[in-house]
Each structure stands twice: as C-alpha cells, then as structure tokens.
Amino acid sequence: MNQRTQFDAHPEAEVLNGFAEQALGAAERELVLGHLAVCARCREVVALAAEAAAAEMPVAVAPARKAWFGWRMAWAPAMALAAVAVLAVFVYVRHRDAALQMAQIEAPVKPSAELGVPAPGLVAVAPVEQAQVTRLAEVKKAPEPVVYQSASAGMMSEVNSVEAAAPPPAPMVETADKAASYQMAEVRAFDQASAARDAAQAEAQSARATQSRMKMAAASAAPMEMAGASTAPAPAMRAMAAAPAAVRQIATLPSGQTIVSSASSGALTVAIDAGGEVFVSRDRGQHWDAVKQQWTSRAVHVEWKAAAAAFELANDQKRIWASTDGAIWTQQ
Amino acid sequence: MGVTPLESARENLADVAAEVACAVDSGLLGELWRTSETRAWGLERSEFEEIVCAVGRRANFGLAAGERAGKSAQREFYLGLRLDDLVLAQSCARGNEQAWQQFVTAHREPMRRAAIAITGSASRGADLADLLWAELYGLNERDGERVSPLKSYRGRGSLMGWLRTILAQRHVDQWRRTGREEALDGMDPPAAETDTPAPPEDTDALGRAVADAIAKCAAEERYLLASYYLDGQTLAEVARVLGVHEATVSRRLQRVVKGIRKQVVRNLERQGLSPRRAREALETDPRDLDVNLKKLLQQTQVESFQDRAGG
Structure with missing residues (x-):
C-alpha cells in the first residue's frame, strides 16, 4: 500500500519529542521505550535533542542535586530564623507592655534603671526588623519571580523562611499591591517604634543624671510603640490573607477548583488546585494547561526557587520534584 | 452542479463516517476552540476542529491501538496538547504570513542554537538550521502546493522540542550516511572474545x-x-x-x-x-x-x- 522509506521503521519526531517531554500516555511511552531499547539511531536522536534542550536551559537538570540539597538545608537557617523571630516578638510584646505600664504608672519614679539596660529581647528585635526591611526592599528591586501562596501557606512561609516569603505580585493583583503598601506601612511603623525606642534607650543612658529628661523620653516612646505595634500589623495581616483570594478570583483553573498553592516566574505560572491537580499557564494565568502527573501521591505545594531557576513541587509526603517549564517534573 | 443523488449520498456517508471515526465530544471541541480562538491566526472554527480531530484520531487519543477513548480520555489527551503551538504550526503550513513571522521571531534563534549544540559546530549547525528553515517555509512543492514539515506537527510536546528532534534526526541520519565513508574511530567495536573461555x-x-x-x-x-x-x-x-x-x-x-x-x-x-x-x-x-x-x-x-x- 504505502511505499515505505527507510525511516518508516522509526517513530516520528513528534513521538520522540513527546517521549522526551513526558507528553505521551503510558501505552505509547512503553512502545517508544521498546523501540529505543533496540534502535541506536533513535536513542542518539533523543539524547542529542535532550542535550540541545539542556544547553538552552543550563540550570534545568544539571544542578538538580544542588537544588535538592539547598531545599533540605534551607530548613535549618529558616527554622533558626523563625525561632529568633518568635522569641523576639514574644519578648518585644512583653517589654512593650511593661514599658507602657511603667510610662503610665511608674515613669515619674524609676524609669531610668529599666530603660537604661535594654531587655535581651530588644537585641533580637532589631535584626528581625532589619530582615523584614531587606526583604521588602528586594521585592521592590526585583518583582519577579513572584510566588503566590494560599493564605495559610503564605503566612507560614512568612514566619518560617525569609527565602520562601511571598513577595506581592505587583503587576497582576491590585489587592497584593495593597498588601505591599500595608507591609511597607508596617515596616515604617516598626521603624518609627524602633527609632523611638532606640532614642529612648540612648536618652536613658545619657540622662541618668537628669531625671526630668528621662521622664520625657519614656512618656514619648510608649505611645509611639503602641501606635506601631497595634495598628500596623492588623491591616497587613488582612491584606496578606486577601492577596491569595484575589489570585483565586482572577486565576480560574480549568478544574473549577480553588488554588491551594501557586508560583510564578515571568509569564509562567504553576498552580495546584484543591484536588491536587497541577496546572501551568504560560500567559500570566489567562490560560491553563493541565500537567500530567509525574509525581507520587498528591501535590500540595509549589514554589519558585530563584537559585535553581526552577519550580519545586512538594507532594504530601514531602518529596520534591523540580521543573523549569512547569510541564516536565524531575524527582529531586 | 450535476451531483447525482448517489454521489450526494456518498458524500453524506463520508461525512458521517468521518464524524464517527473522530467522535470527539462537541462540548470539548467548543472548549478547545474557545481557548485557542484569539490566537488562531485566522483559522476558521471548522478548520481548527478538523485539525484537532485528526490529531486525536491519529494518536487514538494516546491510547493503545484498538482501545476506544471515552470523554475523559479525550479530554486528558487534548489538555496535554500544545494547542498554541499546534495552531501556529498549522497556520504556517497553510501559508499564513503573520503566523510565519511569529514563528520566525520565536524559533529562529533557538533553532540555530539547538543546531549548533547538536552538531557541535557553529558552521555545520548554521547549515543544518538553514536547510530546515527552507523546508519549513515550504520551498518543496508537491502537486503545485507548498509542502511544509510543519504540517506533520501535532502538538504532542512543544514545537521547539519537535524542531530540536528533527534537527537531531537530520544530523544523525547525515552522520550515519557519511560516517560509513569516514574513519572507524567512532564505530562500536564488535564484542571482544573472552580470554579464558569457560567450559x-x-x-x-x-x-x-x-x-x-x-x-x-x-x-x-x-x-x-x-x-x-x-x-x-x-x-x-x-x-x-x-x-x-x-x-x-x-x-x-x-x-x-x-x-x-x-x-x-x-x-x-x-x-x-x-x-x-x-x-x-x-x-x-x-x-x-x-x-x-x-x-x-x-x-x-x-x-x-x-x-x-x-x-
């Protein structure tokens, strides 16, 4: 019937590429593997094409081990930082309450001894605040890659890891812009409170001889601390919780389910819905393609790792897969 | 003009047969069209559906030969396709100049780089890529019509990956043809005999x-x-x-x-x-x-x- 050429015996370029890009079904894949096992020509074709693809994206596969290592090791400093942050906030709140009580009740009598020696917690508060400022400065400098997180996941990341913190997706979500401005307001308020506190401490040290000056410092520092601590975090937290909701509204997945985790780099966005299905969008969330499952169990979290220039997907057993294009995932 | 009832009936039967053979869920086809309509490069809906049906039919929706694809299998198959790339390639193959310009803009440079990576030589890579470009544009004609290999791209895997694979195929086939006339250094030596044969x-x-x-x-x-x-x-x-x-x-x-x-x-x-x-x-x-x-x-x-x- 059809005249056969010498290459009819081989799979077409389409099929070989589909195999290399994990786009074939199980039956077809098995068929191609069977052919590759006995055909040196097609093995060479697939290997060369894969090599060219890797050359186009040098970080795609080569540093996979490093990325895996980085992922695991990232928990140690992140947990340490989280512990310091929690301790600092705890001590800060206690100290603020104490300072307020002193300002209201005992300020005229003996504030100098208390404020002259900074509480241990205050030493730790400064670096945490510095970290927040640095992080937000980075967001301003480099808006991409952007990582969307669900409300809970995003907030956990905020506490657990500076690296995993979710910078607000400025160009896409208006609410996220508000989140950024709230966060900046929070930082400014913290800065004011911090400056006032530092000023108060300096004043206290230098004015041990002059009791009257210390009274003024204590009286002015306390209300500013109150303003910074009580008003700023509330809208910031609300906005942080609202940002993923906005993403959910805008980015409707084909499955119709809500997004539980998503991450973006440039126009590329990967999202996981409530059913554990993974979708990828190449046009900033306007259109979504379902990603064939290449991981075990259920996908629960995805994030963009700038260091590896790859997305990392975690399943519910905390196993990690990496991808540069959101479509092909490699176990780490 | 001059169509006999028998011919008309045959045409209808052919249409019905094509529809049965394709048997893609119409709702799914509509959904696919809606996602691609804005970037269809002037393709009519009927042309789009024809392409999509042909792709599904040819691959039997990713199932083994003889298996019948249900709605969910069809859906899974189509969602795994690179529809944007498919529409772009088919539009180029049909001579749409705008689509061709887009194709050139997006793929010319990556293709040249891929060819160089595959051949390991800037000059041979450039030659390989140029040769393929000429073919892709459709310089070859069959029965008075331009024939472009892009027509054979069916959206399974990325268009760029498909181009890389074609470049690799051309290179390997060329090497295998000329390799026979060259030194034997790169050839796989026959398996060595064992020094101390067992009983x-x-x-x-x-x-x-x-x-x-x-x-x-x-x-x-x-x-x-x-x-x-x-x-x-x-x-x-x-x-x-x-x-x-x-x-x-x-x-x-x-x-x-x-x-x-x-x-x-x-x-x-x-x-x-x-x-x-x-x-x-x-x-x-x-x-x-x-x-x-x-x-x-x-x-x-x-x-x-x-x-x-x-x-």
Missing part, C-alpha cells in the same frame, strides 16, 4: 540464560542497559531523556543488573547446573554477561515502529 557446555548454558534474562526485562530496563552500556551515555544523559534524576537512573541500573544476574543463575539452575556451579559460571568470567548483553541488544529490529503502533 563449552557452561558457556552455551550461560548464553541461553542471559538471552532469557534479558528477554524478560521491561522495555525501560532494556533501554537503560542499551543507553548506558552500549551507547556509553552518562547517567546524566540518560536521566535527561527519561526526565528523572541521575541518581534514580543509577539505582534503576543497579537493580536491573542485579535482577539479570539473579535470573541468569536461576536459569542456569533450571538447565541442570548446581547452584554453586551456576554462580561459578558467572564468577569465572563476568565479562561473558557484558559481551552477551551487547550482542543481544545489538540485534536489529525487524518489525517497524508503525506496525507495532498500529498507525
């Missing part, structure tokens, strides 16, 4: 045992063995093709080799060798396994891929 009866038994053990390997296991031992690819190269980590390939290879060794010993025992003698048959000269493996994997495949794929 003839044991060698025969070992040969049969190895052949049987390899025949029992799964397709992926035989691919691993061939890529790693026969082609000399690195773990990273094999891993890149399979889309797994190289540590995974290493583990699988170890498992395969271990499994083959066990199976060989079992086969030898089945052929009447005592367990001790069976183990000794392997230990006396382990290169026998390697040598036989090469010979077995080098066997030429007679049956064509298309025949087995049922395409």
